[in-house]
Amino acid sequence: MRIALISDIHGNQVALEAVLADIDLYEVGEIVCLGDIIGYGSDAAECLDLVRDRSSKILMGNHEVFTIFPFNPRDLGGAAGRGIEHAREVLSEEQLDWIARRPMTEEVAGATLVHASLNNPEEFYHVLKLRHAKKHFQHQDAPLCFNGHTHNPIIFEKGENWIESCKPPDGFISLNPRSKYLINVGSVGQPRDDNPSACYVIFDTDKYAISFERVEYDVGKAQKRFEEAKMHPSVIKRIAKGH
Numbered sequence: 506m507r508i509a510l511i512s513d514i515h516g517n518q519v520a521l522e523a524v525l526a527d528i529d530l531y532e533v534g535e536i537v538c539l540g541d542i543i544g545y546g547s548d549a550a551e552c553l554d555l556v557r558d559r560s561s562k563i564l565m566g567n568h569e570v571f572t573i574f575p576f577n578p579r580d581l582g583g584a585a586g587r588g589i590e591h592a593r594e595v596l597s598e599e600q601l602d603w604i605a606r607r608p609m610t611e612e613v614a615g616a617t618l619v620h621a622s623l624n625n626p627e628e629f630y631h632v633l634k635l636r637h638a639k640k641h642f643q644h645q646d647a648p649l650c651f652n653g654h655t656h657n658p659i660i661f662e663k664g665e666n667w668i669e670s671c672k673p674p675d676g677f678i679s680l681n682p683r684s685k686y687l688i689n690v691g692s693v694g695q696p697r698d699d700n701p702s703a704c705y706v707i708f709d710t711d712k713y714a715i716s717f718e719r720v721e722y723d724v725g726k727a728q729k730r731f732e733e734a735k736m737h738p739s740v741i742k743r744i745a746k747g748h
Contacts, residue, residue, distance in 0.1 A: 507532055508613060510690045510706045512539035512620070512653025514556065515568070516546025516588065517694030517744065519730065520703040521555055523722035524693050531707060537613050539653040539690065540566025540620035543596070543604075544588040546694055546727075547734035550595045557603070565607035566620045567629040567654070572596070573605050584737035591734060614710045617647045621654035631655050632687065635668050641687055642668065649680070650687045651706065657698050658691035658706075658717050672698075673717035680713050688715060695740070701747035 509528045514521050528536060538560045543549040545568075556563060571581060571589045578586035596604075609626040611618040621629040622637070623644035631654060632641050638661040641650075660678075661670050663685040680686060691704030698704075702719040709715070724745050731741045 506534040506710045508708045509533045509536045512690050513541040513692035514552050515694040516549045518548035518551045519727040520694045520722045523720050524703050527720045536560045537562040540564040541568045543592040544568030545740050547730045549592040562611045564620050569604045584739045587737040616649040619652050656692035659689045661687040677714045677716045696747045699747050
């Protein structure tokens with residue numbers, strides 16, 4: 506079976522629709538979402554409904570937490586704060602109640618799912634370097650874990666006495682059954698690896714392999730929607746540059 510893993514959509518409906526269309530080209534049996542459906546972008550309600558309709562498992566991301574709990578958006582800074590304000594303006598009570606019931610971790614096909622790190626998932630630590638991955642792996646029991654949060658696709662591999670990282674190569678990547686992996690699936694709506702194309706991962710459970718998929722979408726159309734909703738200018742520029 507093939508499982509599609511998406512994360513960090515951030516209210517970018519144009520990117521999400523392009524990714525879902527791409528997923529439909531593959532024989533994918535299940536879609537799971539690792540959180541941060543909302544925040545930054547203009548289409549929080551629409552993205553939430555699309556993800557709820559298509560995904561079997563959906564995690565709580567930090568932007569969901571910021572939206573449903575009494576944070577002052579001004580404390581988060583301009584871009585993040587404006588995204589939270591907008592989400593609170595457009596989401597229904599039913600949608601907010603549903604968000605509040607999302608789990609911090611899940612499992613699919615023997616793999617663990619988390620938005621950020623298994624090192625205190627509710628703290629949303631960034632796993633960017635080997636030292637961060639080392640702390641995460643101390644809490645990972647399953648051989649495979651998928652995360653998001655940093656918007657930066659990367660593979661961390663742990664052997665008996667070592668940890669390495671690598672950027673995703675092209676095509677399907679066979680995984681070593683003797684290693685543990687933490688695989689960041691990148692971002693659908695706001696990539697930050699100098700590639701503006703939407704990013705997601707396909708996990709082939711039969712072949713024990715993964716592939717990182719990049720999907721070009723109409724960034725200009727997304728920017729126009731962001732502008733109409735008065736989202737922060739830095740976000741409007743960022744989605745065109747991928748950083």
